[in-house]
Amino acid sequence: MTTSLLVTGRPRRRAASPLTTRPDRFFLWACLTPALLAVIALQLYPLLNASVLSFREWSLTESTDPGGFVGWANYAQVLSDPVFWGAARTSLVITVCGVALQLLLGTGLAALLRKGRALHRTARAVLMLPMVIAPVAAANIWRLMFNSRSGSVNTTLSAIGITGPEWLADPFWSVVAIIIVDTWQWTPFVMLVISSAMLSIPQELVEAASVDGAGRWRTFRSVELPMLTGAFALVVTFRSLDSLLQLDTVYTLTQGGPGYSSYTLTYYLYALGLRNFEISASAAGSWLFMIIVTVIIVMMFRLDRASREATS
Amino acid sequence: MKTSLRSRRVRRIAGVLAAGSTAVALAACSAGTGDAAGSSKLVVTYMDSGTYNVAAEKFAPAFEKSHDAEVAVEAFPFATLGQQNATDLITGTGGFDVMSTSAWDVEIYNHLQPLTSQIDKWKNRDQYIPELLKDGPSPYASGDQVGLTYASDAYGVFVNTDYLPADTTFADWDDLVSVATGLKDTLPSGVVPISFAFGAADQIPSIFQGAYDSYYVTKDGQWGLDDESATKAMQTVGDIAALGTPNAASLSIDEANENFLAGKAAMLIVWPSFVRGALNDDSRSTLGDHWAQVPFPGPGTPALSTWSLSISKLSKNQDLAWSWIDEFLTPEHSTEWMFTYGIGSPFASTYSDAELLKKHANDLPVQAGNLAKALPLPLTLKSFDPFNRPMSEFVSGRGTAADAVAAIEQGWSGLKVPEALISTAEANGFVEK
Numbered sequence: 001m002t003t004s005l006l007v008t009g010r011p012r013r014r015a016a017s018p019l020t021t022r023p024d025r026f027f028l029w030a031c032l033t034p035a036l037l038a039v040i041a042l043q044l045y046p047l048l049n050a051s052v053l054s055f056r057e058w059s060l061t062e063s064t065d066p067g068g069f070v071g072w073a074n075y076a077q078v079l080s081d082p083v084f085w086g087a088a089r090t091s092l093v094i095t096v097c098g099v100a101l102q103l104l105l106g107t108g109l110a111a112l113l114r115k116g117r118a119l120h121r122t123a124r125a126v127l128m129l130p131m132v133i134a135p136v137a138a139a140n141i142w143r144l145m146f147n148s149r150s151g152s153v154n155t156t157l158s159a160i161g162i163t164g165p166e167w168l169a170d171p172f173w174s175v176v177a178i179i180i181v182d183t184w185q186w187t188p189f190v191m192l193v194i195s196s197a198m199l200s201i202p203q204e205l206v207e208a209a210s211v212d213g214a215g216r217w218r219t220f221r222s223v224e225l226p227m228l229t230g231a232f233a234l235v236v237t238f239r240s241l242d243s244l245l246q247l248d249t250v251y252t253l254t255q256g257g258p259g260y261s262s263y264t265l266t267y268y269l270y271a272l273g274l275r276n277f278e279i280s281a282s283a284a285g286s287w288l289f290m291i292i293v294t295v296i297i298v299m300m301f302r303l304d305r306a307s308r309e310a311t312s
Numbered sequence: 313m314k315t316s317l318r319s320r321r322v323r324r325i326a327g328v329l330a331a332g333s334t335a336v337a338l339a340a341c342s343a344g345t346g347d348a349a350g351s352s353k354l355v356v357t358y359m360d361s362g363t364y365n366v367a368a369e370k371f372a373p374a375f376e377k378s379h380d381a382e383v384a385v386e387a388f389p390f391a392t393l394g395q396q397n398a399t400d401l402i403t404g405t406g407g408f409d410v411m412s413t414s415a416w417d418v419e420i421y422n423h424l425q426p427l428t429s430q431i432d433k434w435k436n437r438d439q440y441i442p443e444l445l446k447d448g449p450s451p452y453a454s455g456d457q458v459g460l461t462y463a464s465d466a467y468g469v470f471v472n473t474d475y476l477p478a479d480t481t482f483a484d485w486d487d488l489v490s491v492a493t494g495l496k497d498t499l500p501s502g503v504v505p506i507s508f509a510f511g512a513a514d515q516i517p518s519i520f521q522g523a524y525d526s527y528y529v530t531k532d533g534q535w536g537l538d539d540e541s542a543t544k545a546m547q548t549v550g551d552i553a554a555l556g557t558p559n560a561a562s563l564s565i566d567e568a569n570e571n572f573l574a575g576k577a578a579m580l581i582v583w584p585s586f587v588r589g590a591l592n593d594d595s596r597s598t599l600g601d602h603w604a605q606v607p608f609p610g611p612g613t614p615a616l617s618t619w620s621l622s623i624s625k626l627s628k629n630q631d632l633a634w635s636w637i638d639e640f641l642t643p644e645h646s647t648e649w650m651f652t653y654g655i656g657s658p659f660a661s662t663y664s665d666a667e668l669l670k671k672h673a674n675d676l677p678v679q680a681g682n683l684a685k686a687l688p689l690p691l692t693l694k695s696f697d698p699f700n701r702p703m704s705e706f707v708s709g710r711g712t713a714a715d716a717v718a719a720i721e722q723g724w725s726g727l728k729v730p731e732a733l734i735s736t737a738e739a740n741g742f743v744e745k
Contacts, residue, residue, distance in 0.1 A: 061420065167562070259705025261710075271697065
């Protein structure tokens, strides 16, 4: 390695690694082994095990041990189930609408509250509160608020002359209710990340734009917004993942109903594995879910990269 | 760069310690499950309903004292109780000795200890409702009874006697709908003909079961419905929803009960045990004694809810576990708990007690009659989801009654009926002829 560095002419950063002797390497591996074993035991093994199970036949109510290999049958079973596709569509709608709303509101709030005055600091602290409530508790509170007759949402709407819908009993509005709860709870997270990103924008650039005659909106759109791309990508990735993975809100608020109208992918997998004990079909569904999530993440990273390249 | 002798020694020791701690951790992981239940410890599961579990907790201290044993009452909500029991049994954990089981647990009945010989000799057998000992109302596996019902309830119809006479008898569900439709225009403003918890989707099949008089299992052993009868019964479900409050589709059980208790509904369709306590409590009901339970209409059957106490085959305390069942389930306890917590007594003696009959004449005789004809649906939890969700969609305005029936059959098409359930379905007349 030293030779190659000399050949390529790169400066030598340090004389030598302190861990070159055999005892040093033993020490290094002794320290790494517990962590590696933990990673293998906690991450790799369950994944591989689930992968193997997804190709076997195993309903826990019929046998305590997995049966023989059945090829792609479990995947075919899940993919041919209309409830799975309905759940995938619902998950996608909740994620896309929820994250878009959170991005819009979170960015707006971050822009409004970026000044360091006491009032802004207090408002920021208050706005963070929903984020620290357990999703089950939040969903329970909202369940009461969404009661179509006595809940505060419809009471408020009725005070301004609007007849509120049957939030939790209507196939359309039950999905909207989940999006509202998700947005209420996680907009503060978006606000927090975007606020931090805004603080890192060099003030000279903003001042220069101002000197050049750009208004507040133009400065935000042309100078600040492009510099927030990285933060947006981070927020969209995290929030999309969280939203796709959420079970507690749906479980508490609608139980996937009415009918299957708010059945999400995670609820589908929960019912398949933990209520019906269809272990192998659930493993196949989990892998399909993981593939869908991975594709979404890869797409987001590509979009982020493309956006950065376009900006630079 | 050379390391000093001292630092090398320190690293060697640290390395050995790290390797050692890894080995200890791995050994601990592979040590397997310990014996959760000691020889004099009993773990019993109940539904966390604020009634069943409370009764068990109240009874436990006396049992602990008389048996010099420690009892842990593990209470789980309905949504997870079956899961907890099933997981404990099918994974071989053996953490629970006595389990509260219901008809939904049919797939795990073969993991429960046969109790036929104990029940044959049981001291309270003569006072028990005989129908509740049969396959269906009671859990059976391979011909053996594997549980003893301690709480039984049959779906009921209650009337507000300001609007309907206490001795009302509906010929069938069509008659009930017709009477309720007639009432609609005569009731005071703010009072609806029927209150029912359509928002609790798992309750809707109880109306369907009452209005449907045909099979749930086909000749070839698959779940299925008679399309024509099922569509008619489904339409009845829709008709009843239309006779409720404007938000009928989202009413929870408590909200539906509250409508009736507040005098805002002429009829209430519900599990009697969910409302009996409140109806008999003037601080919670505005009705006073202006209410009565009326016979559940046909042509189908009232839904039966039974909670049984079963013993896990994995329990190391089989005798103590049976003692718990034997002493928990007495006519005295059941009668007391029926009127304290609303837990439906499985003892005929409760319903024939002259004093109680006099006091609860508007409720007990009908309850006993409904219990004698009530049956559990031949479904598992796995098949219940595709059964109740299309009904819930139909009630919320999506599709027709025929669409809902078609959706149920589509949902059932890939499911296999467990062997244990077929004999139960046959015994209760739920198999296609």
